[in-house]
Amino acid sequence: MAVNLSVPARDALRAVPGVTLEVAEAGIKKPGRKDLLVITLDKGNTVAGVFTQNRFCAAPVVVSKAHLDAGVQVRALVVNTGNANAGTGEQGRANALAVCAALAEELGCAREQVLPFSTGVILEPLPVERLIAGLPTRRAADWLDAANAIMTTDTQPKAASRTLQLGGREVVMTGIAKGAGMIHPNMATMLGFVATDATVTRPVLQQLVREVADVSFNCISVDGDTSTNDSFILISTGQDADALIDSAEHPDYAPLKAALTDLSIELAQAIVRDGEGATKFMTVTVEGGRTQDECKAVGYAIARSPLVKTAFFASDPNLGRLLAAIGYAGIHDLDVERIELYLDEVLVAADGGRHPGYQEADGQRVMAKPEITVRVRLNRGAVQATVWSCDFSYDYVRINADYRS
Amino acid sequence: MAVNLSVPARDALRAVPGVTLEVAEAGIKKPGRKDLLVITLDKGNTVAGVFTQNRFCAAPVVVSKAHLDAGVQVRALVVNTGNANAGTGEQGRANALAVCAALAEELGCAREQVLPFSTGVILEPLPVERLIAGLPTRRAADWLDAANAIMTTDTQPKAASRTLQLGGREVVMTGIAKGAGMIHPNMATMLGFVATDATVTRPVLQQLVREVADVSFNCISVDGDTSTNDSFILISTGQDADALIDSAEHPDYAPLKAALTDLSIELAQAIVRDGEGATKFMTVTVEGGRTQDECKAVGYAIARSPLVKTAFFASDPNLGRLLAAIGYAGIHDLDVERIELYLDEVLVAADGGRHPGYQEADGQRVMAKPEITVRVRLNRGAVQATVWSCDFSYDYVRINADYRS
Structure with a gap:
């Protein structure tokens, strides 16, 4: 069902x-x-991350943040699917720590040098014994295997x-x-991991991960539900100490950020293209706003609206629903004219109503495409923002009515 | 498909x-x-209303607000279905005024004494000639006919x-x-009209309509989409000038408000019970909050979540989705423990995780019911709020993918 998304070629994914x-x-x-999935890092690396703003954040998010804050060098990341270890209270945190401890013992490092991540069903106890028992059975994998395993x-x-x-x-x-559901990141997506052998200091890497997330994973919505487990992690393996990027003013910072942003947008868009039940991929660009926040608010009002999303599913240019969403986006002094x-x-629309030159057939022609751009010009400022979203189909309901079984 | 909702008995609806x-x-x-539908009012009446906060509010909303603000006595309300006259710009307002003028001429009153209302498709021109041509063909009706006509x-x-x-x-x-879609009122529902022969002054009626809306029509959500046309109108026919309620301290104010609230909650709940594709009716009560706003934010986060709504459709106690929604409701200092x-x-859940006494079979038994109460105790204050919502089904998608055709 994914929209214009193919399985990455194994040999196109660089070690x-x-x-x-x-x-x-x-x-x-x-x-x-x-x-x-276990990601082990050689010495010399730096790691930075951004995490969900959901107050019910999962145990592994709590532990990963604490371990990153401890400032010790990361040795490994351990990621499980099938259980989110979220809404699991004190026992959930103990379980996440037990997984870190088991892997740390094997690697001969401290528990704080392991970052745990989980994704799957919420409110069910993590089967920690099975997870720990699985650790020694792991086999060498490449990035495509890793992507499959999460x-x-x-x-x-x-x-x-x-x-x-x-x-x-060459870096x-x-x-x-x-993804593919509970996707409305408020920091990062459900799970995203990007590694580079560019060498970046920890504070600069933290700035980089935030700036990249803000224009990639923080610009997508599948269903408007912000997950308990969102984590986006950026790894610098630090293999070339001579080329250290130690400030945002370093001449390599901007090109590195541009390439990481490009990569992260591809991954974020892939999550939307493979959004639960998705048949359409929508790019919503809001221009001429006064602030980034108001542009994103309008973009997300459109991206989240069940009425807009079902109209796109139907390829029906029922475009009044777009105007309604713009109108309730929360800009109190918005001049709709x-x-x-x-x-x-x-x-489609101007001067507060349907544009005289608009023909239903033109709207119909665009709506029939699998990829559609909605462009809103607010004409009240110079700022713009883009968000990506998908439609709402029978299959979204089917998948989420069936997901646990 | 409506949940525990039957057609009102004609003779139970009092003139x-x-x-x-x-x-x-x-x-x-x-x-x-x-x-x-044309509602004509005898002399002596007062009318007050609350309207959508959507910035793309419909032409009839703009005109009705202006006419109410003019302070002249209302003579008639004219309501059409089939076209919302929203997103129709200057021509839309001219069309709404033309409808008022046509009815006013017949009734021998000023155009400002007529309030227009529309519901239906957005962004399409109002067929004003057909509407005006239909006015003289109207026949006497009762409240059930009126409810059918909107x-x-x-x-x-x-x-x-x-x-x-x-x-x-006896008053x-x-x-x-x-309803039944684009229901997430931010003032009032799509359209609601309540008339009483209690005699209330205009300023007191305005206070009354706002207070009643806040605990009835402003507590429901079908799909999270705030309409362009929401209007809730309260009519006092003023037939008994000796019993004038001229302040909120009047001894009749509280009992009248209680009865109107009870009536309005029934109507608001009926909209949810008949929400597009609804198979379940959910009451979400949030207790122990610090403010009304935070209780409503938590209630609406649950009521709007597509993941929660599809789980209810499936009768699946996938209750971690409820915790996730509570967590992203925007209370930044929420202690989830x-x-x-x-x-x-x-x-189901306490101390940040699943309650030890919780059995899946108990959750399953409740989820199988057509009416379910979700109760969230925040344990941080003394305020509570209740919102009503419905589930998200295949039929919601079908109805909204087909609605215009």
Whole structure:
């Protein structure tokens, strides 16, 4: 069902020196599938992350944040699918720590040097014994295997690579991500991991991960539900200490950020393309706003509206629903007479009503496409923002009415 | 599909002295159905209303607000279904005024003494000629006919009556409302009209309509989409000048407000029970909050969540989705360890996780019911709020993918 999304070619995904990937079948939710990923990092790395703003954040989010805040060097990340270890209270945190401790003992490092991540069903105890028992059974894997091992309701693995010339050296960056429901990130997506062998200090990496998330994973919505487990992690393997990027003013910062942003947007869009039940991919661009926040508010009002999403599913240019969403986005002094609404290149509405030149057939032609751009010109400022979303189909209901069974 | 909602008995709907109802077939969207309602009021009445906060509010909302603000006595309300006259710009306002003028000429009153209301498709020109041509064809009707004449995707008409002894006299109140999609009122529902022969001054009636709306129509959500046309109108026919309620301290104010609130909650709940595709009716009560706003924010986060709504459709106690919604409701200092979550009388979660006594079979038993209460105890204050909502079904998608055709 995914919209214009194909499985990444295995050989297009570049290995990142300093990163070792392994997967296992731990039987967390059901037997016979890869559900455990371990990412081990060589010495010299730095790691930074952004996490969900959901107050019911999962135990692994609490533990990963604490371990990152401890300032010790990260040795490994351990990721399970099949159970989110969220809404699990004190026992959930103890379980997440037990997983870290088991892996740390094997690797000969401190528990704080392991970051745990989980995705899956909420409010059910983590089967921690199965997870720990699965750790020693893991086998060498590549990035495509890793992307497969973190899927839940995703229909396809999501991974991408970029390369970049920095200071005469080729820098590699590769990342993976997973959706496919409870996607309305308020920090990062459900799970995203990007590694690069560019060498970046921890404070600069933290700035980088936030700036990249704000224009990639923080710009998507599948169903408006902000997850308990959202985590987006950026890894610098630090294999080239001579090319250290130690400030945002460093000449390599901007090109590195541009390439990481490009990669992260591809992964974030892949989550939307593979959104639960998605048949359409919508780009909502809001221009001429006064602030980034108001542009995003209008974009998300459109991206979240069940009425807009069902109209896109039906390929029905019932475009009044777009105006209604713009109108309730919360801009109290919005002058609706100044707004222009485009569907791809077709001007639909202006001067507070339907544009005289608009023909239903033109709207119909655009709505029939699998990828559609909604462009809203607010004409009250110079700021713009883009969010990506998908439609709302029978299959969204089916998937979420069936998900636990 | 409506949940525990039956067509009101015609003889249970009490006529309100001073109110004349008439309906017509104007052929606004398609021929052969009653789509035009005229409510004519005898002299002595007062009318007050609350309207949508959507910035793209419809032309009839703009005109009705202006006419109410003019302070002249209302002579008639004219309501059409089949076209919302929203997103129609300057021409839309001219069309709404033309309808008022046509009716005013017939009634021998000023244009400002007529209030227009519309519901239906957005962004399409109002067929004003057909509407005006339909006016003289109207026939006498009762409240059930009136409720039928304002339906769009509603499957059943919504109407109710109450009586009350005030100062030795029986006071009557009867109201009608319509849903059934684009329901997330921020002032009032799509359309609601309640008339009483209690005699209330205009400023007191305005206070009354706001207070009643805040605990009835402003507490429901079908799909989270705030309409362009929401209007809730309260009519006092003023037939008994000796019993004038001229302040909120008047001894009759509180009992009248209680009866009107009771009536309005029934109508608001009827909209949810008949929500597009609804198979379940959910009451979400949030207790122990610090403010009304935070209780409503938590209630609406649950009521709007597509993941919660599809789980209710499936009768699946996938209750982690409820915790996730509570967590992203926007209370930044929420201590999730203090929250208790009940499904009917079953304690599901406490201390940040699943309650040790919770059995899946108990959750399953409650979820199988057509009416379910979700109770969230925040344990941080003394305020509570209740919102009502319905589930998200295949039929919601079907109805909204088909609505225009």
